[in-house]
Structures are given as structure tokens and as C-alpha cells.
Amino acid sequence: MNRDLRRDLYAVAAAALLVVTAALAGIAIKRAEDVLHVGWPPLYANWLPHTGPGTPAAIIVAAVVVAYGPALAARLPWRLLLWTVWATSTAWTFSLALVDGWHRGVARRLTTRYEYLQVIDRFDDIPHTLRDFTRHILLGSPDHWPPHVAGHPPGATLTFVLLDRIGLGGGAWAGAFVITVGATTAAAVLVTARTLTSEALARRAAPFLVLAPAAVWAGTSADGYFAAVAAWAVAFLALAVTDHRPRATAFTAGLLLGLTVYLSYGLTLFAVMAATVLLLGSRRLPILPYTIAGLAVVPLAFTMAGFNWWEAYHLLVERYHQGAGGFRPYGYWVWANLACTVLVVGPATVAGLRRTGALLARWRKSPAAERRMGLLLGSALLMLLIADLSGMSKAETERIWLPFAMWLLAAGAFLDRPRAWLTAQAALGLLLNHLLLTGW
Numbered sequence: 001m002n003r004d005l006r007r008d009l010y011a012v013a014a015a016a017l018l019v020v021t022a023a024l025a026g027i028a029i030k031r032a033e034d035v036l037h038v039g040w041p042p043l044y045a046n047w048l049p050h051t052g053p054g055t056p057a058a059i060i061v062a063a064v065v066v067a068y069g070p071a072l073a074a075r076l077p078w079r080l081l082l083w084t085v086w087a088t089s090t091a092w093t094f095s096l097a098l099v100d101g102w103h104r105g106v107a108r109r110l111t112t113r114y115e116y117l118q119v120i121d122r123f124d125d126i127p128h129t130l131r132d133f134t135r136h137i138l139l140g141s142p143d144h145w146p147p148h149v150a151g152h153p154p155g156a157t158l159t160f161v162l163l164d165r166i167g168l169g170g171g172a173w174a175g176a177f178v179i180t181v182g183a184t185t186a187a188a189v190l191v192t193a194r195t196l197t198s199e200a201l202a203r204r205a206a207p208f209l210v211l212a213p214a215a216v217w218a219g220t221s222a223d224g225y226f227a228a229v230a231a232w233a234v235a236f237l238a239l240a241v242t243d244h245r246p247r248a249t250a251f252t253a254g255l256l257l258g259l260t261v262y263l264s265y266g267l268t269l270f271a272v273m274a275a276t277v278l279l280l281g282s283r284r285l286p287i288l289p290y291t292i293a294g295l296a297v298v299p300l301a302f303t304m305a306g307f308n309w310w311e312a313y314h315l316l317v318e319r320y321h322q323g324a325g326g327f328r329p330y331g332y333w334v335w336a337n338l339a340c341t342v343l344v345v346g347p348a349t350v351a352g353l354r355r356t357g358a359l360l361a362r363w364r365k366s367p368a369a370e371r372r373m374g375l376l377l378g379s380a381l382l383m384l385l386i387a388d389l390s391g392m393s394k395a396e397t398e399r400i401w402l403p404f405a406m407w408l409l410a411a412g413a414f415l416d417r418p419r420a421w422l423t424a425q426a427a428l429g430l431l432l433n434h435l436l437l438t439g440w
Contacts, residue, residue, distance in 0.1 A: 241281020254294025352411025
């Protein structure tokens with residue numbers, strides 16, 4: 001066993017120990033006084049070993065990606081690779097969701113009392129609802145919004161309202177939408193990696209972006225959709241700063257960044273990754289006016305419609321402390337959240353991030369493309385850590401942090417023996433989905 005592999009395994013063992021510690025400490029806290037508000041700490045889930053119609057499909061997809069993924073990623077023409085990554089990621093996510101069955105795993109997920117589809121009929125007059133939105137955020141307000149509606153800017157709910165308006169109403173269409181769109185995140189990360197680092201690194205990352213344990217929560221959670229919007233915003237910005245149709249791509253990047261901020265308050269942290277992309281690009285200043293112009297569109301539209309983003313955010317913070325966020329202990333979740341992340345990204349990502357840290361430590365000796373990849377991964381990790389330290393992310397981060405975590409999966413590009421690591425990724429995803437009934 002070479003030294004790098006041994007160190008990778010030490011990092012994975014340390015991450016596994018973190019997960020076990022979080023589980024044992026969480027069980028002890030729940031037995032004393034249940035202030036965690038999760039069923040199977042540190043995850044928002046319950047122990048329920050089960051199989052379903054998606055079980056054979058998930059196993060087949062995993063086996064195919066492990067056996068052929070690295071070779072195909074190296075050989076396929078680039079555009080065909082992107083389509084293949086999207087299709088395979090969709091198949092993996094759908095298969096895992098269907099382990100819980102069509103109704104429980106897909107069609108019902110976004111229709112529970114916490115979710116967006118509960119309030120579709122309250123958006124019959126969209127301008128009026130937007131003007132009135134902040135009056136229903138606090139728990140004591142009349143007809144207060146369900147948790148996920150109150151917890152996000154109205155762009156999130158409006159997505160499902162508009163789906164309903166075009167005839168794609170109901171939980172089944174909503175679930176299919178977030179899985180299909182969310183699966184494009186992998187392709188967006190690959191576009192960014194190829195544009196700013198190298199095609200070789202992007203190709204090596206591809207199978208790890210597909211066969212992600214994160215798919216357990218991306219299907220079916222609206223945060224998977226949010227992850228895709230944010231990822232494509234970054235991808236278009238990367239294309240703009242490297243002179244790929246800079247005006248159009250810069251404006252599109254700004255437009256998507258503006259939409260990202262109106263899908264989830266926490267995704268304002270993508271300013272960190274946007275800044276990293278600008279740092280790595282060669283045409284920063286010329287594209288900024290177009291990016292800013294695009295960035296202004298969505299906020300201006302919502303503001304003119306009567307929605308005040310800042311007022312809503314401050315009311316959300318107040319509501320957060322009125323509910324479970326006020327009871328969940330920061331001292332536990334500030335590190336248990338990271339244990340959740342280990343389960344989302346898997347052992348291969350842990351090992352890849354260990355190697356990322358090592359190459360950044362020897363900055364001058366590392367190839368330029370690897371340094372650039374390291375900076376992208378570092379910015380994703382920084383966003384996640386800021387969210388953690390903020391205290392506004394306590395539990396359920398396996399879902400909430402999907403937009404950040406999906407970028408970390410690209411660390412698999414630095415690993416030797418990809419098939420062995422992909423096997424570990426697949427095994428973790430399958431075990432999580434078959435042993436636990438996740439809440440999202």
C-alpha cells in the first residue's frame with residue numbers, strides 16, 4: 001500500500017469516526033431530552049430496512065458505473081459525455097427514490113404539510129401574494145406559511161406554482177421535475193471544471209459526480225433543483241470569464257445567480273464561488289457589466305412586485321428561533337452537521353479532499369490545473385463551513401447543503417483506483433437508502 005492511499009484511508013477512518021460519534025452522542029441526547037428533532041441522528045431519518053421497485057435498478061446503475069464509468073468518461077466525446085452524465089445521474093437518483101416506492105419516494109415527497117405544494121391555491125393572485133408574503137412568515141401570524149415556504153424566498157414556491165399553471169400540477173410532476181433538473185448539476189460542475197481547470201480532471205471527476213450518495217436526498221428534494229440552478233450560474237460565469245460568448249454567458253450567469261438568491265436565502269453564499277471563478281478567469285472586468293445587469297433582473301422583478309427580501313430574511317431568522325431551530329443545540333450540530341456531510345459526499349470525496357489539501361499545501365509544485373481545481377473545491381468547502389458556523393444550519397443539512405456538497409464530489413478526480421472508490425460510494429448510497437427512511 002502506497003503512502004497516499006494509506007493517508008486516504010486514515011482520512012476516511014477519521015470521517016467514519018466522526019459519523020459514529022455524532023450518532024452515539026445524538027442517541028444519548030435524545031434519551032435525556034429530545035431537543036435534536038431528528039429520528040436517526042445525525043440524519044433526519046428513521047431506521048426502516050426496506051426494499052422497493054427501485055432496488056434492482058439502483059444496483060444495476062451502480063454496477064454499470066463502477067465497471068464502465070471511468071473508461072467511458074475518458075473516451076466519450078465531450079458533449080456526449082455531458083448528456084451521458086445527466087442521463088445516468090437521473091437514472092441513479094430516480095432508482096434510489098423508487099426504493100421507497102413511487103408514492104412514498106416521489107409523488108408524495110413535495111406534498112406533505114411542510115412543503116411547497118400545500119400552498120399552490122394561495123398564489124391565485126401572484127402579485128397580491130408576493131406583496132403579502134412577509135405577513136405570514138412568523139409562527140404567530142395568521143395562516144402562517146408551512147416551514148419550507150416560510151424558510152425560502154417565494155421564487156422556490158413560484159416554481160411549483162408555474163408548473164401547476166402549465167398543467168404539471170401535483171406531487172408526481174413536482175418530484176419528477178426536481179429529480180430531472182437536479183441531475184443536471186453534475187453536468188454543470190463538469191462544464192466549470194473543464195473550463196477553469198482541465199478536461200482531463202473533469203473527465204476523471206465525472207463518475208464520482210454521477211454515483212453520489214447525495215442522490216439519496218436529491219430525489220426528491222427541492223434543494224436538488226436549487227443546486228442545479230446555482231451550479232449552472234457558476235458554469236455560465238466560468239464560460240464568460242474564459243471568453244466563451246462573454247456577453248451572453250455573463251448575462252445568463254447573472255440572471256441565474258439572481259434567481260438562486262430568490263430560491264434560498266443561504267445560497268447568497270455562492271458569492272464565494274463566483275468570486276473564485278472571477279479570480280481564475282482571464283476576462284473579469286469586461287464581463288462584469290453584463291453579469292451585474294443579469295443579476296439585477298430577478299431581484300428587481302420581485303421588489304417591484306412588492307416582496308422585500310431583507311425583511312423576509314429577518315422575519316425568517318425570528319421564526320427559526322421560534323421553532324426547532326431555537327431548540328436544537330448549536331454545540332452538537334456545529335460538528336454533527338459535518339458528519340451529515342460525510343454521509344452525503346461519501347468516502348471517496350473525503351479521500352479526494354485530503355488530497356486537495358495536500359496539493360494546495362505544496363502550491364508551487366502542483367500543476368496549474370490541479371491548483372485551480374483545488375481552489376474551486378476550497379471555495380465550496382468554505383461556503384459549507386460558513387453555513388455551519390452561522391447557526392442557521394442545524395440538522396437537515398444532508399438536504400439543505402446539497403448545492404455546496406455537489407461540488408465537493410469533484411474531488412474524486414484526484415484519486416487513484418477509481419473503481420474501488422466508486423464501489424464505496426455506491427455501497428454507501430444503497431445502504432443509506434435501504435436501511436433508513438429519509439425525511440426528504
